[in-house]
Amino acid sequence: MNGISSKVKVEFYEDSLLPKRQLKLQSAELTNQGRVLVVINDEKLQFPGEYLLRFCECAKCFSSACLSHIRSLSDLYKADLSLKSVTMSEDGKYIEYVATNDHSGRFTAEWLYNRRMTQQGWEERNAAVFLHKPCSWPVADKMHVEKATYSEVTETEMGMQKFINNLIKDGLFIITGTPDRRVADEFGEKTGLAPIMNHYGPNWIVENVPVPTNHAYSSYALDLHIDQAFLMHCPNIQLLHCMTQSEVGGESIMSDGIRAANLLKERHPEYFHILTTLEINQKDVISHYNQQQYYVANRSPTIVLNKDGDPVKFMFNSVAQSSFFSGSPEQYEEYERATKAFVGLLNECSITFRNEPGDIMVFDNERVLHGRASYDKRYERKLEGWYLSWDMMHSRLRVSNIKTAQN
Incomplete structure (x- = not known):
């Protein structure tokens, strides 16, 4: 390109x-x-x-x-x-x-x-x-994930525009041909898109460890979820750089929350109402290997609507969900019925694929829920992860559009 x-x-x-x-x-x-x-x-x-x-x-x-x-x-x-x-x-x-x-x-x-x-x-x-115009995915077997090489995205404006425009539209993009090393800082220096810091650090490694401080640091399957729903301002965009892939298992599972939520509204409007109004507690009570202790907590409806009543954000993570429930037994029973229906639709709308070494899977963390198939822990699977903000992503696209127009 x-x-x-x-x-x-x-x-x-x-x-x-x-x-x-x-x-x-x-x-x-x-x-x-x-x-x-x-x-x-x-x-x-x-x-x-x-x-x-x-x-x-x-x-x-x-x-x-x-x-x-x-x-x-x-x-x-x-x-x-x-x-x-x-x-x-x-x-x-x-x-x-x-x-x-x-x-x-x-x-x-x-x-x-x-x-x-x-x-x-x-x-x-x-x-x-204001460039953020997401589009709902088609049915799963017709969903095509756009790709560009690492050099195209980091070195050319056409590659950068393809990357950001498709990430806005689909909430998912694959960067291929990434160097075989940790690149979070390098990516930020080349593109102006610096990693966002939180209590997991500016970037991190996802791999199976003997005593995981996060469920992702294991070889078990991960249900569809967003990262860090326990934060008041959860990360906008996540990047997962596949450095080593397990020979058995470890496939990525992705689902468009917008499509699933719209189907829920169409098929079960009463469940849609519950998940857009009932606030659920999320928490991260954790002690990292550096011995720092954290107790992070947030409350939010599972499905967050914009001013027009459209679903735009999904605060859903079963592993991070707190057992502190702010409601009656009847409300919790209704919540479980609604959540069961929503999870079924998320699975119906999901796609599964295998990232290979050198792939960076980039996705809208607030919109596209992600999961993982279990893998054989005898094989190494190693990912580098970091977060970006939509503010800087939109800024980068505006500057790119200006450069293209002037040249």
């Missing part, structure tokens, strides 16, 4: 994700309501005077070094300012305002149009900036 090197640096700012246009101001006036009315390319647009004062682009109000508006809101509100006048440049490239304290500033036609307060305007901005 050829493409722009990830090492290429470009100048960019907040507007860089938006389309480039030929724009010209045709008129500008200050209304009796204190708004600025402009016409740009025959389109009438209005901006509150308070908005233009708040986001003034002059050197006193805006720092070009940190690309941020630095004017004190306390000072701005204390002065109780409003606009006194607005004029347009003769060439139609910008407007200039004067405030009641004689402070002045200017805004280009591009700046104003990119911030137009219309439905078309905010939909265009949101589509360019």
Whole structure:
């Protein structure tokens, strides 16, 4: 896969994700309501005077070094300012305002149009900036997991975009051809996607040990689950780098929580209601090999909905679930019936495959539940694991999109 090197640096700012246009101001006036009315390319647009004062682009109000508006809101509100006048440049490239304290500033036609307060305007901005649009998996036997090589992802923008876009869409991606060594820190240095620290460290090794402090550090099968549901802010993205694979067993089992939850809502709406409203305790009471002791706890519904009522996050881990139940015996019986139905659907929606040495399985830890088949402990199975955040992943994709557009 050829493409722009990830090492290429470009100048960019907040507007860089938006389309480039030929724009010209045709008129500008200050209304009796204190708004600025402009016409740009025959389109009438209005901006509150308070908005233009708040986001003034002059050197006193805006720092070009940190690309941020630095004017004190306390000072701005204390002065109780409003606009006194607005004029347009003769060439139609910008407007200039004067405030009641004689402070002045200017805004280009591009700046104003990119911030137009219309439905078309905010939909265009949101589509360019907010990139998280997951898609439910198809039926299991039609699910295809996208792949790219380690060098493509870490060294080219096309590889990076393929990686992140498919991870957003499917919640699952495989990076192949990874060097035969621990690469978590190297991956972070190459991509800008640094491992997230928690009480298991910035990265860790998953392998069978004589006295495991976590059930994953054994050769037993693991039920479908998310990692660290006991944290208030559980890890967004998990990477598991297969360094050594058992000759017998150890296959990965993955399931799309979104598809399973939507099927639960369709087939058993009463169970869906229980799992989206009843809070369940999760905990990690652990003493690591370094003797540090931890008691981490969280409460959350099993299925978390967004503001539109769609399932987006799954706080489900039977090994980490606490026996402290906040409800009545009847509620617990209902919860078990609902959970049994949900687990059945997770298994129905699951796919099973075998990671080979050099594969990094990357998945949305809050959406795609993962499990493992048991393996013969006579054979070594060794994985390197670490977590990433969606914030940095989205940031990396925005920068990549800007680099691609400018080159």
